[in-house]
Amino acid sequence: MYAYDQYDRQIISQRVAQYRDQTERYLAGKITEEQFLPLRLQNGLYVQRLAPMLRIAVPYGTLNSQQLRKLAFITREYDKGYAHISTRQNVQLNWPKLEEVPDILEHLAEVEMHSIQTSGNCIRNVTADQFSGVAADEVEDARPWCEIIRQWSTFHPEFAFLPRKFKIAVCGSEQDRAAVLVHDIGLQIVKDESGNTAFKVIVGGGLGRTPVIGSVIHEALPPRHLLSYLEAIVRVYNQLGRRDNKFKARIKILVRAMGADAFKAKVEEEWAFIKDGNLDLPDEEIARAQSFFTRPDYEALENEDLQALALENVDFARWLNHNVHAHKQRGYAIATLSLKTTGVAPGDITAEQFEAVADLAEEFGFGEIRSTHQQNLVLPDIQQRQLFALWQKLVSLELASPTVGTMNDIICCPGGDFCSLANAKSIPIAEAIQRRFDDLDYLYDLGDIELNISGCMNACGHHHIGNIGILGVDKKGQEFYQVSLGGQQGLNASLGKILGPSFAQDEIPDVVEKILNCYLEKRHPEERFIDTYERIGLAPFKERVYA
């Protein structure tokens, strides 16, 4: 994991001082509301329905035990004892006090954390595959590249007042777990013919009210050019992106209006000035970044046969099947800790759970934890022979819901319970669905289905790329829900199609059930929901639901 040196520490501590001064000037009436808005947003502070919300950066979803303990402390001391994992791998506090945020930042800085650029019209915290460095299907570890991008984008002087927010994701594996096709810039690590690392550069993807799948503008960018190319893209966007209409200000609108080829030509024109300049990444810097993400001291182990244990204990077997993923290293496994226990808002985690997970990460792993855009946590380096012992502890912590990858692993935004932009609540919908479909065998029989819920078209819950997407809409002042089908994330990302007229809240579990029944009847053996949908289309589902 990246460790700060004196430069990083100094920058972060000067940031705390800067933000403290800004907060004090605001409270003293020397900064207007309007002027303070971008300053606090660039520090992750939203002012919400019930209280401010503070978004703490978790660069590319990587955390250590010490940081988790600090987060536990902060949620107890400054909040109500719990926090929320966001769909961009960050940690959110729901109830901090505006005037206490500088103190929170000071605590965070002690463990090399901050909330820089987690919101606002700037380059946001960069995200990555949560299994970076350990995934069996990895091409190359994304984290060193993310760290290089994090430093380049942190307090970038030219790009703090972009037309709109700007999100970058990096994926280093064959399977995309970072949603690179729906980011402002997605970077997919590839290998060229001679086996050298390169980046496929995708621009102009995004969700929100105009969902768009990004366009590839470079098939294989050599790594030394990474930063100059990114800088050229953002510079073109900063100058040409629309500023007259907030809803048309994202880069996806610009790329679509210009056409990807014309956009690329502009970028290359700009790039010509800075290519081979000071932003060129020397091999030593790449090596330095990579040196922080070397493989930990794995023991030489054989793969374990856990069949016998699994046969004896069906609950363990379920967890093993659904929450454990293949690891690069023989004898090891990746364990996902579910934050989707029914009755708890998806992605919520208590101070006690933070502390317990910190301990588990040290006891069973190397003190490292990941957060995922599916709003779960991950322990990346577990010895297979210890999986059973880990599972037993997770059960008592209520972090072992064996539903990862099933329909109940719902992605859900905070919605109307917390968010002032919401059309409708989303957390109670998630809960109603989880309660209705609480039969695990039924869920497993359904196979991989992603169900995503957003409380409004800003799409924080990624409803467009859910196989089943649920969107809160306002119908004459009432909370209604529009359902869409056929979205998916990953390298075949596609956007869902709206099923038809929207539904009242209490109809949703029935609607979902009808959709599932239709699937169960029509599917071929072993066919996933999304494949059945692609084969038969929307019509049969529509007929069934509106019959």
Place this chain on the structure above:
Amino acid sequence: MPKIIKNGQVVDDNWQVWRDAETLPSTDHVIVPLALWQQQRDALLALGEIAVYLASDESPKSLSDDDLSALSFVAVDFPKFMDGRGFSYARELREQRQYQGEIRAVGDFIRDQLFYMKRCGFSSYALPSDELEAALASLNDFSESYQPGVDQPLPLFRRRQA
């Protein structure tokens, strides 16, 4: 006399922003719209010292090298402080055009942007505030930066010592 921040200090300044793109001003020491400059260059220069401001949708590409040497300085206008196009314009003038003269920020911006502005190559600031002395502190919010800028062309990764 009005005051501005220039080269890190609060100084007197007698330049005025002239926002009328149709009519010529009657004195010099005015910062005129690009369009007026393009149409009335000779008449303006006959008045004396003249500067031009770039509106937020006017790239420095519209100024020729000849323009740059005839002008006393170039200003970049911020119609709203959230409009960050001007940051790119200043950098372009410095880094791509090698412009050495004064670049002044005018219009609506706030002291909390000064550090970034300085890094992008601005050298003077007609900051709309009566607390200019206090605002000077914001020029130096950070003593280190990761990226290259006009003030420090080497990114931290080329200077970093373990």
